[in-house]
Amino acid sequence: MPAWTHARGRNSVRSKRLGQARSHRAVLPWRWVSMPTEVRGMIFDVDGVLEFQGRVCPGAVEAIDELRKRGIVLRFLTNSTLKSRRSCAEGLRKKGFQVFDGEVITASYATAVYLRELKPRSCWVMLEREGLEEFRDFQQDLEDPEYIVVGDNRSVFDFDHLNKALRLLRNGAKLIGMQSELTDTSLGEPELNVGSWAGMLERAAGLTAVYIGKPSPYVFDLTMKTMGLDKSEVVMVGDRVSTDVKGAKGYGVRSALLMNGEFDERELDGSIEPDFLLESVADVLEVLE
Numbered sequence: 001m002p003a004w005t006h007a008r009g010r011n012s013v014r015s016k017r018l019g020q021a022r023s024h025r026a027v028l029p030w031r032w033v034s035m036p037t038e039v040r041g042m043i044f045d046v047d048g049v050l051e052f053q054g055r056v057c058p059g060a061v062e063a064i065d066e067l068r069k070r071g072i073v074l075r076f077l078t079n080s081t082l083k084s085r086r087s088c089a090e091g092l093r094k095k096g097f098q099v100f101d102g103e104v105i106t107a108s109y110a111t112a113v114y115l116r117e118l119k120p121r122s123c124w125v126m127l128e129r130e131g132l133e134e135f136r137d138f139q140q141d142l143e144d145p146e147y148i149v150v151g152d153n154r155s156v157f158d159f160d161h162l163n164k165a166l167r168l169l170r171n172g173a174k175l176i177g178m179q180s181e182l183t184d185t186s187l188g189e190p191e192l193n194v195g196s197w198a199g200m201l202e203r204a205a206g207l208t209a210v211y212i213g214k215p216s217p218y219v220f221d222l223t224m225k226t227m228g229l230d231k232s233e234v235v236m237v238g239d240r241v242s243t244d245v246k247g248a249k250g251y252g253v254r255s256a257l258l259m260n261g262e263f264d265e266r267e268l269d270g271s272i273e274p275d276f277l278l279e280s281v282a283d284v285l286e287v288l289e
């Protein structure tokens with residue numbers, strides 16, 4: 001039986017708490033008096049949680065629909081830099097998810113917000129595809145940028161461009177990494193991820209970069225500010241300890257780790273424990289129990 005079916009009794013209880021229903025006192029009345037901190041918002045990772053290797057994760061669409069019905073505030077937080085908020089939301093909608101552009105936070109969007117706060121004179125944004133939409137307000141300068149901002153610029157990460165970036169950094173440019181993950185295995189075989197390129201420049205130039213995406217507290221703070229909830233009311237749902245669980249813990253929100261997608265048992269070494277361990281996203285409503 002899917003989780004959202006047997007969790008309906010809980011829905012009645014929540015409605016009662018909100019004063020919207022009065023006739024369910026017979027349903028699980030003990031919950032009414034012993035309610036722990038209520039989960040009112042959830043932040044979902046995208047890759048490995050809602051979709052994986054181009055396919056929708058079983059039960060994900062239904063789970064999101066049910067959470068919406070219950071009035072749970074939803075956000076979708078991905079370390080993708082290639083996608084913009086618009087393209088990420090659009091991709092999810094095409095797969096059947098009810099997702100709005102404004103609910104999505106990509107690492108590229110979060111980095112653009114951070115950069116806007118810095119009011120840079122100029123920057124070199126190393127990124128391609130739709131993620132670049134987030135940076136359209138910025139003056140791109142490959143000759144004398146104040147900031148070099150590294151995202152997934154796979155077609156440009158070659159000897160000439162990386163050496164050019166290295167020299168600019170040694171001449172005073174500052175370095176921002178859109179996220180710090182070293183590898184990406186979401187397509188099966190491991191691939192170099194943004195953190196590898198930014199980390200290489202960081203070491204070669206002898207400086208410290210600022211990283212924005214998960215597990216950085218910046219991106220959790222940015223996400224939370226739009227939810228109108230307290231940290232104690234929110235759960236991060238992800239498939240990786242090193243980004244989703246670590247980031248959530250560091251920021252002070254609870255986390256639910258899914259044992260699918262990019263889940264790697266070796267990451268569960270006892271150093272960071274999720275609050276919930278779920279077999280699949282279809283079980284996510286159990287977090288509300």
Ligand SMILES: [Mg+2]
Nearest residue numbers: 045047048239
């Ligand atoms: Mg993931």
